[in-house]
Amino acid sequence: MTNKFIEISEVGPRDGLQNIKQIMPLEVKKAWVSAEASAGVPEIEVGSFVPPNILPQLADTAELVAHARNIPGLCVAALVPNLIGAENAIRSGVHKITIPLSASETHSLKNVNRTHAQMIDEIKNIVALIKTIPEVDRPKFEGGISTAFGCTLEGKIKTTKILELAIALMDAGCDEVGLSDTTGYATPSHVVKLVKAVKAEVGDNNLTSLHIHNTRGLGLANVVAALDHGITTFDASLGGIGGCPFAPGASGNIVTEDLAFMLDSMGYDTGIDLKTLMKVRKIISNALPDEPLYGFTPDAGLPKGYPNAYRD
Numbered sequence: 001m002t003n004k005f006i007e008i009s010e011v012g013p014r015d016g017l018q019n020i021k022q023i024m025p026l027e028v029k030k031a032w033v034s035a036e037a038s039a040g041v042p043e044i045e046v047g048s049f050v051p052p053n054i055l056p057q058l059a060d061t062a063e064l065v066a067h068a069r070n071i072p073g074l075c076v077a078a079l080v081p082n083l084i085g086a087e088n089a090i091r092s093g094v095h096k097i098t099i100p101l102s103a104s105e106t107h108s109l110k111n112v113n114r115t116h117a118q119m120i121d122e123i124k125n126i127v128a129l130i131k132t133i134p135e136v137d138r139p140k141f142e143g144g145i146s147t148a149f150g151c152t153l154e155g156k157i158k159t160t161k162i163l164e165l166a167i168a169l170m171d172a173g174c175d176e177v178g179l180s181d182t183t184g185y186a187t188p189s190h191v192v193k194l195v196k197a198v199k200a201e202v203g204d205n206n207l208t209s210l211h212i213h214n215t216r217g218l219g220l221a222n223v224v225a226a227l228d229h230g231i232t233t234f235d236a237s238l239g240g241i242g243g244c245p246f247a248p249g250a251s252g253n254i255v256t257e258d259l260a261f262m263l264d265s266m267g268y269d270t271g272i273d274l275k276t277l278m279k280v281r282k283i284i285s286n287a288l289p290d291e292p293l294y295g296f297t298p299d300a301g302l303p304k305g306y307p308n309a310y311r312d
């Protein structure tokens with residue numbers, strides 16, 4: 001019997017780097033992406049198609065996509081905030097596009113200066129654009145509901161609001177929806193409640209991914225809760241880099257290395273070779289020596305007898 005495959009989507013080059021002031025040179029980014037793909041990471045979100053004056057750290061996303069597309073078998077993903085971003089993403093040749101829709105309208109207005117209705121209109125325009133591409137070349141298009149577990153401005157977001165947005169995203173023509181714990185507010189019980197509720201509305205196959213931050217140390221606990229409820233893709237960042245600029249000391253996404261170790265030890269297949277993966281950290285620490293790298297497994301080392309003793 002083969003083990004169930006759980007996909008780890010590396011988002012460090014996007015979510016991590018956008019929260020770090022220092023700009024990582026393109027050549028280093030290329031080396032990072034290549035090294036992680038060689039370690040078996042199946043999907044990497046390499047950047048975001050936003051104007052360079054807003055996020056200069058990600059200004060070379062198109063070049064990085066061009067590089068990553070040459071890596072056999074790798075799914076190359078990028079974030080877009082609007083139609084212009086989607087046009088640029090499509091031109092670059094990404095395999096997957098995610099657009100964040102903030103569940104908190106206050107956050108949406110502050111972040112992208114758009115109401116929910118305006119965002120849904122923009123998403124419809126992106127779907128129309130994607131439909132002009134021959135079917136075999138179309139990127140996958142995900143609507144990611146950000147601040148789904150709570151917002152630093154609005155606090156808790158009502159489940160009914162999340163469901164309403166999930167339905168609106170599917171109706172607008174997204175291939176699937178995702179849930180993002182942008183603020184690190186999620187807890188295991190909240191994850192279960194929301195995943196079940198959204199799946200019940202949009203269908204089991206249309207919510208398969210979760211974007212989790214480890215701000216309050218509950219990242220992996222949230223993964224375990226979600227695994228039991230049909231989530232099969234988890235975003236994570238190598239060394240948990242990034243953090244949140246509004247919460248000093250708070251770590252960023254869940255740590256790719258710890259997530260890979262946990263899934264592996266639970267008997268899931270991630271396709272990742274952990275020893276090779278852990279060596280990739282060097283690329284980041286050499287380029288960003290002042291950035292803290294997180295991760296319990298890399299700090300402690302792999303247990304004696306790993307992996308065989310850990311799989312029985």
Ligand code: ZN
Pocket residue numbers: 015181182211213253
């Ligand atoms: Zn994030």
